[in-house]
Amino acid sequence: MNTISPLGxxxxxIALIGECMIELQQRADGSLQQSFGGDTLNTAVYLSRELGDGATVDYVTALGDDSFSDAMCQSWSEEGIGLDMxxxxxxxxxxxxxxxxxxxxxxxxxxxxxxxxxxDCFTTPAAAPILAALPDYDVLYFSGITLAVLGDEGRKKLIGTLIEARQRDARIVFDNNYRPRxxxxxxQARTAYRExxxxxxxxxxxxxxEQALFQFSDCAAVFAAYEQIGTPEVVLKRGAEPCLIxxxxxxxxxxxxxxxxxxxTTAAGDSFSAAYLASRLRGASPAEAAEAGHWLASRVIQVPGALISRG
Structure with a gap:
């Protein structure tokens, strides 16, 4: 397997695969603030901000033809995220x-x-050229939520894409984000993850x-399981506690x-992941990358919503 290292x-x-949704943030007075969010989309935004012109960041999803979908695409474009996928x-x-x-x-x-x-992201006729293009990316990023929303057929096509991408020396990055509902x-979830x-x-x-999905007794058990799988780089995010690598x-x-x-705390883990990955791609050590992840996450959790203002 490939380690995450500078790509030359x-x-x-970089292609991130998943779902962006309309986000409603309920305020103390009961009013709602509308924005957009989703785990891999949050990571895409923060990754684009971190890497700037040093990388191409594309988002892979399916939307409707409504005004909310129009607004999503406009906001992603403003963040430097590619819309071709x-x-x-x-x-x-x-x-x-x-x-x-x-x-x-x-x-x-x-x-x-x-x-x-x-x-229906990977099951429409229009998905064929997208699936064909994904293996040519340097990094593919997806999450447990991606696995859930794609459904059985979509997951099968994703796995085929991952296999071909790794044959072309792409790096595959996964955020577990398990949502039982x-x-x-x-x-069903365990089977999909193990695949x-x-x-x-x-x-x-x-x-x-990890503990909710696989019933691991402690962090050592998590690391042991991923060592058996052969995953070369594992980061355990633990909120306010130190992360383990x-x-x-x-x-x-x-x-x-x-x-x-x-x-x-919305998007704390997503932002950590973005800063960690960006740092590793720039040549930082895992420890340095984790420090960058903690720093960005600490900023994100001090404001409401998934995406903080740029600056």
């Missing part, structure tokens, strides 16, 4: 979710996504999700940054 003098091409399906709509936060900043999500256009059963994990070069894991036969931890007031 050429501008790397975005399908627009007539008569369809994007998904929608609402974020509710408690006094400590922890969030609860309410979803409306069963008929979202992304569920997106799966019919935990066994893709052998092709992953960098696993960005949230420890709570195993790479190149070495294990170490990197402390998180202390934040006095947490406003909203």
């Amino acid at each position: 003098p050429n501008t790397p091409r 975005v399908q627009r399906l007539p008569g369809r709509l994007p998904g929608l979710y609402c974020i509710q936060t408690d006094a400590s900043g922890e969030r609860r999500f309410l979803y409306w996504r069963n008929e979202a256009a992304v569920r 997106l799966w019919s059963t935990v066994e 893709v994990l052998p092709y992953v070069d960098l696993a960005l894991l949230t420890v709570d999700d 195993r790479c190149g036969g070495e294990s170490f931890e990197v402390p998180a940054l202390r934040v006095e007031q947490v406003v909203d």
Whole structure:
């Protein structure tokens, strides 16, 4: 397998696969602030900001032909994200979710996504050239949510794409993001994860999700499982606790940054992943990359919503 390392003098091409939804942020007075968000989209935005002109960042998804989908594409373009891999399906709509936060900043999500256009992302006739183009990217990034929303047929096509991409020396990056309500059963989710994990070069894991999905007893058990799979680089994200990393036969931890007031933890893990990956692609060590991830995540959790203002 490939390790995540600098990709040389050429501008790397990175494709992130997943779903962006209409985001409603519920405020204390009950009013709603509308924006857009989704785990891989959040990472795409922060990755584009981190790498700037040093990389090409494209988003792979399916949207409708409605005004919300138009606005999404406009906002992505403004962030420097390429739209060539975005399908627009007539008569369809994007998904929608609402974020509710408690006094400590922890969030609860309410979803409306069963008929979202992304569920047909890899099954339409228009998907064929997109699937054919993906193996030529330098980095492919997807998540557990991607696996869930693509469905059985879409997942099979994704796996075929991952196999071909790795044969062409692409790096495969996976964020586990397990959401039980997106799966019919935990066994279905476990099967889907186990089918893709052998092709992953960098696993960005949230420890709570790993324990919920695979019933691991502790972090050591998580690392042991991924060592058996053969994943060369594994990062365990643990919120305010130090992240744990195993790479190149070495294990170490990197402390998180202390934040006095947490406003909203939405996209904390997504932003960490973006800064970590960007740093590794620029040549930083795993420890340096984790420090960058913690720094960006510490900024994100101090404001409401998934995406903070640029600057």
